[in-house]
Amino acid sequence: xxxxxxxxxxxxxxxxxxxxxxxxxxxxxxxxxxxxxxxxxxxxxxxxxxxxxxxxxxxxxxxxxxxxxxxxxxxxxxxxxxxxxxxxxxxxxxxxxxxxxxxxxxxxxxxxxxxxxxxxxxxxxxxxxxxxxxxxxxxxxxxxxxxxxxxxxxxxxxxxxxxxxxxxxxxxxxxxxxxxxxxxxxxxxxxxxxxxxxxxxxxx
Amino acid sequence: xxxxxxxxxxxxxxxxxxxxxxxxxxxxxxxxxxxxxxxxxxxxxxxxxxxxxxxxxxxxxxxxxxxxxxxxxxxxxxxxxxxxxxxxxxxxxxxxxxxxxxxxxxxxxxxxxxxxxxxxxxxxxxxxxxxxxxxxxxxxxxxxxxxxxxxxxxxxxxxxxxxxxxxxxxxxxxxxxxxxxxxxxxxxxxxxxxxxxxxxxxxx
DNA sequence: ACGTCACCTAAGCGCTTGCTTAGTTTCGCT
DNA sequence: AGCGAAACTAAGCAAGCGCTTAGGTGACGT
Numbered sequence: 001x002x003x004x005x006x007x008x009x010x011x012x013x014x015x016x017x018x019x020x021x022x023x024x025x026x027x028x029x030x031x032x033x034x035x036x037x038x039x040x041x042x043x044x045x046x047x048x049x050x051x052x053x054x055x056x057x058x059x060x061x062x063x064x065x066x067x068x069x070x071x072x073x074x075x076x077x078x079x080x081x082x083x084x085x086x087x088x089x090x091x092x093x094x095x096x097x098x099x100x101x102x103x104x105x106x107x108x109x110x111x112x113x114x115x116x117x118x119x120x121x122x123x124x125x126x127x128x129x130x131x132x133x134x135x136x137x138x139x140x141x142x143x144x145x146x147x148x149x150x151x152x153x154x155x156x157x158x159x160x161x162x163x164x165x166x167x168x169x170x171x172x173x174x175x176x177x178x179x180x181x182x183x184x185x186x187x188x189x190x191x192x193x194x195x196x197x198x199x200x201x202x203x204x
Numbered sequence: 205x206x207x208x209x210x211x212x213x214x215x216x217x218x219x220x221x222x223x224x225x226x227x228x229x230x231x232x233x234x235x236x237x238x239x240x241x242x243x244x245x246x247x248x249x250x251x252x253x254x255x256x257x258x259x260x261x262x263x264x265x266x267x268x269x270x271x272x273x274x275x276x277x278x279x280x281x282x283x284x285x286x287x288x289x290x291x292x293x294x295x296x297x298x299x300x301x302x303x304x305x306x307x308x309x310x311x312x313x314x315x316x317x318x319x320x321x322x323x324x325x326x327x328x329x330x331x332x333x334x335x336x337x338x339x340x341x342x343x344x345x346x347x348x349x350x351x352x353x354x355x356x357x358x359x360x361x362x363x364x365x366x367x368x369x370x371x372x373x374x375x376x377x378x379x380x381x382x383x384x385x386x387x388x389x390x391x392x393x394x395x396x397x398x399x400x401x402x403x404x405x406x407x408x
Numbered sequence: 409a410c411g412t413c414a415c416c417t418a419a420g421c422g423c424t425t426g427c428t429t430a431g432t433t434t435c436g437c438t
Numbered sequence: 439a440g441c442g443a444a445a446c447t448a449a450g451c452a453a454g455c456g457c458t459t460a461g462g463t464g465a466c467g468t
Contacts, residue, residue, distance in 0.1 A: 055428080117321060121237075158395070169369050256418080256457085256458080259457065
């Protein structure tokens with residue numbers, strides 16, 4: 001194999017239930033090595049279980065990926081919807097939703113990497129289900145842009161395309177962020193909220 | 205395995221040399237399934253060779269990934285530098301470089317996915333070498349922003365952070381783009397060039 | 409005609425994979 | 439105390455993995 005020396009730290013069972021520990025372990029391994037390069041033995045060892053112990057809680061490795069991916073998408077969607085609801089204006093809504101989204105992609109970059117990059121490796125049915133949640137995430141931002149344009153606050157040519165570009169900026173945070181980076185997730189969130197507002201503001 | 209039915213189309217040797225055919229085949233397979241999920245037998249079959257034929261041209265699967273990754277990075281860097289050199293002003297330079305970069309990430313989205321997402325699976329030495337090219341890519345945009353700020357054309361608080369956000373938008377194109385999408389790579393490039401200019405323009 | 413060398417393949421080696429099976433331990437409940 | 443279910447493990451299976459080896463084949467210079 002091309003990755004010969006894989007150092008495996010001793011298992012530290014942090015979660016309370018075995019199921020949670022397995023998900024935490026799998027997030028670390030999947031985000032490090034990718035879904036297909038991670039073995040069920042890697043995950044079991046990190047969760048403090050025998051290789052067979054995984055299958056007590058999840059019927060397959062792919063189901064473990066699905067559980068993680070679902071958790072992540074639902075968490076992100078809820079954060080976005082809450083931020084959007086609490087905002088007094090479209091400008092503020094855009095700033096806080098994008099800020100929240102970007103902050104999450106930094107703070108929980110390992111979860112986010114699994115959510116964003118291992119998603120294509122889900123089975124067909126699971127992938128379809130997650131796609132529905134993705135559309136809702138998209139709609140949160142898209143609706144804010146539509147409202148802002150209607151109120152004359154935003155200058156946007158193509159709302160779906162701009163929604164995509166704004167979310168792209170935030171999603172990509174999890175690609176380059178890691179724990180050694182000095183900027184705090186909060187400040188990254190603030191910056192990206194501000195950048196999003198700039199993107200849709202009328203040209204000076 | 206979790207991907208039981210993998211339909212393998214008959215090999216169509218499009219490239220001229222076997223080495224080129226192998227790289228083309230590997231780009232398709234790596235971008236579809238990921239580096240670790242792709243077998244050397246998959247690649248060989250698509251290139252019209254026996255499994256052992258791969259090793260006549262590349263010493264290992266990881267070396268094949270490196271060759272592809274290097275090609276992609278150098279191509280992207282050259283396109284950026286050319287676009288930057290030809291531009292008459294920082295505004296035009298930013299528009300065309302980001303536009304070119306985004307267009308490439310759509311047009312060659314399979315190459316781009318390998319370049320961006322399989323990069324972490326390179327061996328240590330190869331990864332370090334590629335990192336040097338990435339810094340040059342970053343510098344192209346960063347230098348344009350610095351010049352634009354100096355000339356009073358751009359309003360940017362944090363040049364490295366803004367460089368990163370602009371490149372993020374363009375890089376992320378390869379995550380969602382595929383051949384069924386209606387927008388042409390050219391129009392995506394134009395849009396993203398325009399969005400980049402908006403991001404750095406003084407607030408209205 | 410002959411040797412050379414690059415290119416390519418059939419066969420297979422040693423190892424790892426996801427997952428199963430058969431059995432043991434632990435725990436809540438009566 | 440005793441029991442049934444749930445949690446867990448040791449052992450291992452069939453399949454697939456990256457890569458090697460030994461050998462064949464055809465183009466080319468001489």
